[in-house]
Amino acid sequence: IRRITTHILQEMKNRGEKIAMLTSYDFSMARVVDEGGVDVILVGDSASMVMAGHETTLPITLDQMIYHAASVIRATKRALVVVDLPFGSYQGNSKEALNSAIRIMKESGAHAVKLEGGTEIVESIQRIIAAGIPVMGHLGLTPQSIYKFGTYTVRAKEEAEAQKLKEDILALQNAGCFSVVLEKIPAALAKEVTESVQIPTIGIGAGGSCDGQVLVINDMIGLTKGFTPRFLRQYLDLFTEINGAVKSYVSDVKSGDFPNDKEQY
Ligand code: KIV
Ligand code: NA
Numbered sequence: 001i002r003r004i005t006t007h008i009l010q011e012m013k014n015r016g017e018k019i020a021m022l023t024s025y026d027f028s029m030a031r032v033v034d035e036g037g038v039d040v041i042l043v044g045d046s047a048s049m050v051m052a053g054h055e056t057t058l059p060i061t062l063d064q065m066i067y068h069a070a071s072v073i074r075a076t077k078r079a080l081v082v083v084d085l086p087f088g089s090y091q092g093n094s095k096e097a098l099n100s101a102i103r104i105m106k107e108s109g110a111h112a113v114k115l116e117g118g119t120e121i122v123e124s125i126q127r128i129i130a131a132g133i134p135v136m137g138h139l140g141l142t143p144q145s146i147y148k149f150g151t152y153t154v155r156a157k158e159e160a161e162a163q164k165l166k167e168d169i170l171a172l173q174n175a176g177c178f179s180v181v182l183e184k185i186p187a188a189l190a191k192e193v194t195e196s197v198q199i200p201t202i203g204i205g206a207g208g209s210c211d212g213q214v215l216v217i218n219d220m221i222g223l224t225k226g227f228t229p230r231f232l233r234q235y236l237d238l239f240t241e242i243n244g245a246v247k248s249y250v251s252d253v254k255s256g257d258f259p260n261d262k263e264q265y
Contacts, residue, residue: 004039004080006112006134006178012039012211013200019179019212021202022220025051025068030075033217038079040202042114042214043069045084045144050218057143062089062100069108082136083110087144090115090124097124101133114181116142118168122175129176137172137180139165140206154205156185166193173197181214182206184231205231 012019021040024030025047033041047068048060062085069083083104090097101113112134115121125135140155149155156162165185172180179200182190187207194201194209203210215232218224222237252258 001078003078003111006080009039009080009179009200009212010198013198019200019202021212021214022217023047023214024072024075024217027071027075029217030072034076034079039212040214041072041076041079041081043072043081043083043108043110044216045086046216048086050216050224056146057084058087058146060086062086062103065089066104066107069104069110073109080112081110082112082114083108084114090121094124094127097121098127098131101128101135102131105133112136112178114138116144118164119171122171125172125175125177134178135176136202137169137177138183139168139172139180139185140182141184143183152184154184154186156189162186162189165189166196169193169197169201173199179212182210205229 009019019040020038021042022033022038023042023044023046024033025043030041043065045057045060045065047065048054048057051068052060054060065083065086069081073081085097085100085104089100097115104110104113113128114136115125116138118139125137128135141149141152143152146152156165169180177199179202180197181202181204182193184205187209190201190203190206191209194211200211202212202214204214216224219227219232220235222234222239225239228234249258
């Protein structure tokens, strides 16, 4: 199987083929996701919530991201694997950002990194790209800044913030980002910026005009009970499925039905 590259993603945008991206955080899930044919697997810092149970993405560490990323890398053959630089590992200065990106690449075997932000972090992005590491941008709702925003509601509905996003995406493109995630912004704005840049945009809650889509795997298979934002399409109700299986197992053990004569040595 041929591994997806940043170059292939650009070709996909050029010929109008949509890019499918999902998150993964561990070996078993990444194997299923990779074999399902996604083009890009994101080892997102959403691991802080869905894997570790934190309320935000802020607490997860660089070491923890590397652990998740290395597990995902060992499971994938086809997808391009992008890893989030976690909060606190790049905002200090461009040297810190570069060192964090290098650690992710060396210690996990990932293919690219993702950073949240626009013009404020362009110097860091340039330095990482200069070292040969592909960078994906992330604009709109940037969860590492949740305490600045205050809420997880739609971003860039006002003209000033929309204008800033348009400048930011051009800055990211000029810095050499191979793609940009657009999170929770109006579909019309996402369409406009997608048409205004050469590089592919990947949307989450940003409408159907983006060049690709991304969802958190645990959300799309119904493992994150009670999380039902409008942008989410839930393909399975795995919480209910697994809960039912666990209940059956418990009852089989209690009743002595499991294990039976064939399920022993
Ligand atoms: O961490 C994450 O899962 C993400 C996606 C939602 C884009 O950054
Ligand atoms: Na993230």
